[in-house]
Amino acid sequence: MRVLGVDPGLTRCGVGVVEGTAGRPLRMLGVGVVRTPAEADTAERLVLVERGIEEWLDEHRPEYVAVERVFSQHNVRTVMGTAQASAVAMLCAARRGLPVALHTPSEVKAAVTGSGRADKAQVGSMVTRLLRLDAPPKPADAADALALAICHIWRAPATGRLQQAVAAHRRTTAPVRLPKGTR
Amino acid sequence: MRVLGVDPGLTRCGVGVVEGTAGRPLRMLGVGVVRTPAEADTAERLVLVERGIEEWLDEHRPEYVAVERVFSQHNVRTVMGTAQASAVAMLCAARRGLPVALHTPSEVKAAVTGSGRADKAQVGSMVTRLLRLDAPPKPADAADALALAICHIWRAPATGRLQQAVAAHRRTTAPVRLPKGTR
Numbered sequence: 001m002r003v004l005g006v007d008p009g010l011t012r013c014g015v016g017v018v019e020g021t022a023g024r025p026l027r028m029l030g031v032g033v034v035r036t037p038a039e040a041d042t043a044e045r046l047v048l049v050e051r052g053i054e055e056w057l058d059e060h061r062p063e064y065v066a067v068e069r070v071f072s073q074h075n076v077r078t079v080m081g082t083a084q085a086s087a088v089a090m091l092c093a094a095r096r097g098l099p100v101a102l103h104t105p106s107e108v109k110a111a112v113t114g115s116g117r118a119d120k121a122q123v124g125s126m127v128t129r130l131l132r133l134d135a136p137p138k139p140a141d142a143a144d145a146l147a148l149a150i151c152h153i154w155r156a157p158a159t160g161r162l163q164q165a166v167a168a169h170r171r172t173t174a175p176v177r178l179p180k181g182t183r
Numbered sequence: 184m185r186v187l188g189v190d191p192g193l194t195r196c197g198v199g200v201v202e203g204t205a206g207r208p209l210r211m212l213g214v215g216v217v218r219t220p221a222e223a224d225t226a227e228r229l230v231l232v233e234r235g236i237e238e239w240l241d242e243h244r245p246e247y248v249a250v251e252r253v254f255s256q257h258n259v260r261t262v263m264g265t266a267q268a269s270a271v272a273m274l275c276a277a278r279r280g281l282p283v284a285l286h287t288p289s290e291v292k293a294a295v296t297g298s299g300r301a302d303k304a305q306v307g308s309m310v311t312r313l314l315r316l317d318a319p320p321k322p323a324d325a326a327d328a329l330a331l332a333i334c335h336i337w338r339a340p341a342t343g344r345l346q347q348a349v350a351a352h353r354r355t356t357a358p359v360r361l362p363k364g365t366r
Contacts, residue, residue, distance in 0.1 A: 042285075043277035046270055050278070070263060080253060083263050084270035087229055091271060094226035095233070102225075 001156065002029070004062035005148030006053070006089040007141045008070065010036055010045050010081035013052065013089070014141030017060040018131065018149035022157050026150060028131040029060055031142045042084065049085050053092045065093035066152035068144070069102040103151050108144070111151035123147050184339065185212070187245035188331030189236070189272040190324045191253065193219055193228050193264035196235065196272070197324030200243040201314065201332035205340050209333060211314040212243055214325045225267065232268050236275045248276035249335035251327070252285040286334050291327070294334035306330050 001021060007014035013034040020026035034052030036045035057065075067089050070082045093100045106116035112126045124136035124143040130150060137143045184204060190197035196217040203209035217235030219228035240248075250273055253266045276283045289299035295309045307319035307326040313333060320326045 041277070041283065043273035043283040046274045047277045050274060080266050083266035084273075087267035087270040088274060090226035090267075091229045091233060091274075094224070094230045100224065100226035 001064060001153060002060065002062045003064045003066055003149040003152045004056060004060060004093075005145040005150075005152065006065065006067045006086070007144040007148060008068060008082050008086035008089055009141060010042070010049065010085050011038060012139060012141045013049055013085050014139070014143070014145035015053070015056050016137070016142060016146035016149050017056070017062055018146060018153060020153050022154050025132075026130055026153065028133065028146060030056070031137045031146055032056075033139060033142050042081075046084060046088055049088045050092060053089050057092060057096065057098075062098065064101060064152060064156075065089065065098050066101045066103055066148045067093075068108070068148055069104045071104075101152055103148060103155070107155070108147050108151040111154050112147045120144075184247060184336060185243065185245045186247045186249055186332040186335045187239060187243060187276075188328040188333075188335065189248060189250045189269070190327040190331060191251060191265050191269035191272055192324060193225070193232065193268050194221060195322060195324045196232055196268050197322070197326070197328035198236070198239050199320070199325060199329035199332050200239070200245055201329060201336060203336050205337050208315075209313055209336065211316065211329060213239070214320045214329055215239075216322060216325050225264070229267060229271050232271045233275060236272050240275060240279065240281075245281065247284060247335060247339075248272065248281050249284045249286055249331045250276075251291070251331055252287045254287075284335055286331060286338070290338070291330050291334040294337050295330045303327075 002017065002019045005016045005018065015034060016031040017029040018026050019029055034049055036048040067086050070079060070086050090100050109118040109123060110116040113122045120140045124140065127143050127146045127150065128136045131146065137146060185200065185202045188199045188201065198217060199214040200212040201209050202212055217232055219231040250269050253262060253269050273283050292301040292306060293299040296305045303323045307323065310326050310329045311319045314329065320329060
């Protein structure tokens, strides 16, 4: 499967495309950052984020988009920009009919490093090893986007089995709501 | 001037179009609510919000879009949906080159009722009088969207003078940043 990971942000929106399946070596197809100028209006910045994400979708044609789930316990100003940029990323994907998965930062860290409390350097270092890169991708937002894509590929079999179980359950009983973040 | 007011939300996104100029009677051109199903994925809901806003922009061709400025001191879950829906509204407007203005809830209440602490009923009642409606628009999100549009029309002359002053100042001195929400 080919996955676009998006680490959302208004100033720097990390994007990374990884191809592979769980249990086999992964391949990085691209990594980068969509930037918007801090002095621009929020509305203009959202248009630039949309344009950037669209270019990545056009160029790499991913089958899935994995976006970091935003929490609001962080800095108030930052979290609003992050929520708004993540909305644009989700919108771009869903408008094309691509499945969107949300993964929390600790899910991503745990998937990639084995610990939900790993720091940026550990995530960057594991992403570098897993994708056989020469050096950790910079800035950290780019490495985080790749980690999101890797997390999605590795979690997909479990999510797939869950969806099958829910679908089977649905055929015999009343409707069941999937947990958030699974599709 | 013709203004589309947007009271952003994922479950109910209030929309209202008002035409007029400060100091003269106002005219309501349309009011409604863009709804999305709570059981749908956030990404799908954002696509529905986009589609709804686009329809309102197509039908009423406003010259300005006024969106409620979202703060995050409210309920964590609610505020994320509100921030995401507001991002979609801002994106739709800016993509068309329409100026987007953000007004805080207290600015809107103060503009329409004279008090920044007015309750929903007072806002609905003043919107009804100002637009010479038979009854307050329902739900409250629809009335709030009209109040946003009215607030924008009434604040526009002051904002325009401010922008002229800043532009004049810029011609003679170093760059000045406009306060947030003015354009």
